[in-house]
Amino acid sequence: MRSIDDIEVSGKRVLLRSDLNVPLDKSGSGAITDDGRIRASLPVIRKLADRGARVIVMAHLGRPKGEDFAERAAGGPSLQVVAERLAELLGQPVAFASDLVGPSATSTVAGMADGDVALLENVRFEPAETSKDDSERVRLAQDLAKLGDAYVGDGFGVVHRKQASVYDLPQLLPHAAGDLVVAEVAVLQRLTVDPARPYVVVLGGSKVSDKLGVIGNLLGLADRVLIGGGMVFTFLAALGHEVGTSLLEADHIDSCRAVLAQAAERGVELVLPTDIVVAPRFAADAPPTVVAADAIPEGHMGLDIGPASRELFASKLADAKTVFWNGPMGVFEFPAFAAGTKGVAEAIIGATAKGAFSVVGGGDSAAAVRQLGLPEDGFSHISTGGGASLEYLEGKTLPGIAVLEQS
Numbered sequence: 001m002r003s004i005d006d007i008e009v010s011g012k013r014v015l016l017r018s019d020l021n022v023p024l025d026k027s028g029s030g031a032i033t034d035d036g037r038i039r040a041s042l043p044v045i046r047k048l049a050d051r052g053a054r055v056i057v058m059a060h061l062g063r064p065k066g067e068d069f070a071e072r073a074a075g076g077p078s079l080q081v082v083a084e085r086l087a088e089l090l091g092q093p094v095a096f097a098s099d100l101v102g103p104s105a106t107s108t109v110a111g112m113a114d115g116d117v118a119l120l121e122n123v124r125f126e127p128a129e130t131s132k133d134d135s136e137r138v139r140l141a142q143d144l145a146k147l148g149d150a151y152v153g154d155g156f157g158v159v160h161r162k163q164a165s166v167y168d169l170p171q172l173l174p175h176a177a178g179d180l181v182v183a184e185v186a187v188l189q190r191l192t193v194d195p196a197r198p199y200v201v202v203l204g205g206s207k208v209s210d211k212l213g214v215i216g217n218l219l220g221l222a223d224r225v226l227i228g229g230g231m232v233f234t235f236l237a238a239l240g241h242e243v244g245t246s247l248l249e250a251d252h253i254d255s256c257r258a259v260l261a262q263a264a265e266r267g268v269e270l271v272l273p274t275d276i277v278v279a280p281r282f283a284a285d286a287p288p289t290v291v292a293a294d295a296i297p298e299g300h301m302g303l304d305i306g307p308a309s310r311e312l313f314a315s316k317l318a319d320a321k322t323v324f325w326n327g328p329m330g331v332f333e334f335p336a337f338a339a340g341t342k343g344v345a346e347a348i349i350g351a352t353a354k355g356a357f358s359v360v361g362g363g364d365s366a367a368a369v370r371q372l373g374l375p376e377d378g379f380s381h382i383s384t385g386g387g388a389s390l391e392y393l394e395g396k397t398l399p400g401i402a403v404l405e406q407s
């Protein structure tokens with residue numbers, strides 16, 4: 001994969017696909033509530049601008065709805081607020097085009113000098129961006145290609161999507177991977193090619209159906225797989241235990257049983273919690289009780305792994321040399337049910353301090369690290385693209401990476 005150091009950008013119009021999909025205040029102001037993704041995108045924008053490129057940034061924001069560009073642009077969300085924040089953080093003006101391939105984009109790009117930065121309006125205002133119809137996407141990509149001389153893919157959060165600005169456009173222009181994408185791919189390679197052992201995978205989060213693919217593939221790589229979170233109850237059910245009103249995906253019980261059998265066959269240690277923190281309802285103030293994992297009382301739901309499981313999971317992480325963690329161990333958003341997630345995160349930080357290579361994937365897991373006041377630099381890497389990382393670890397080809405690898 002070519003990096004931006006391998007391509008000529010001076011005096012060139014460089015179309016840069018970034019991930020600027022920041023959360024916006026839902027109560028009306030529409031203000032950016034966390035500008036982490038904009039900050040993460042700055043180094044590549046700066047590097048390209050410093051080298052004399054005319055940097056034309058493309059990004060999506062939210063989930064615009066509507067039949068065509070006009071309807072979607074009227075409904076929003078617009079990237080205008082992001083352009084303003086980007087300009088502040090860059091310390092230089094960012095020209096904002098109010099369309100993608102229309103008159104505003106054309107005149108904005110025509111007005112750029114070397115080292116200038118511009119942002120095009122939300123790519124998802126063009127329905128063709130995410131069309132399943134290849135020819136619609138290619139048409140949009142052809143129009144976008146007219147605006148640039150080269151393409152840089154730096155939006156790791158979207159590389160698993162076969163979309164016009166991610167997949168079709170790079171095939172029409174000389175292209176390279178941005179630094180964020182290069183770094184993420186290097187991390188994923190380290191997790192999949194000859195990882196240092198013991199290799200411990202910790203999985204949690206809400207839905208087991210989201211994670212079955214990744215578990216299946218990781219069984220062929222990891223030495224231990226620790227399972228917590230809402231997904232654990234389908235595993236407990238697969239073992240024949242009652243799970244009360246806990247999250248349960250009944251139609252995946254058989255798949256969980258198959259995973260248990262496969263782990264045993266491959267000699268992978270699959271570790272389930274031995275105790276669970278339960279409550280009579282899903283609420284921050286619901287009274288917590290610790291019960292054995294095989295004795296969840298009727299009418300109660302499991303909202304966290306218990307203290308003995310926390311110890312057990314920590315002991316399984318203590319000597320790890322490689323760790324991949326995806327998915328909180330409990331409903332960490334409620335302080336009474338956050339201890340499992342915190343305990344596991346601390347055990348991973350401990351292993352990292354002793355030299356393990358540790359990776360956190362998943363938006364909620366990364367949010368948990370911040371919300372629980374844990375040091376982000378206690379981990380070797382916190383991925384910016386949960387879905388993309390998971391698909392890679394499932395063994396799938398990521399379309400946005402595959403096209404950057406082509407010459």
Ligand code: ADP
Pocket residue numbers: 204205206207210228229230231247302303304326327328329330331332333361362363364365366386
């Ligand atoms: P990530 O974004 O890190 O991949 P997921 O999206 O899979 O993680 O899951 C995160 C959510 O899982 C959190 O909002 C958390 O509250 C929820 N969760 C964890 N444990 C439980 C549980 N026992 N019951 C219900 N929800 C849970």
Ligand code: MG
Pocket residue numbers: 362363364
């Ligand atoms: Mg999530």
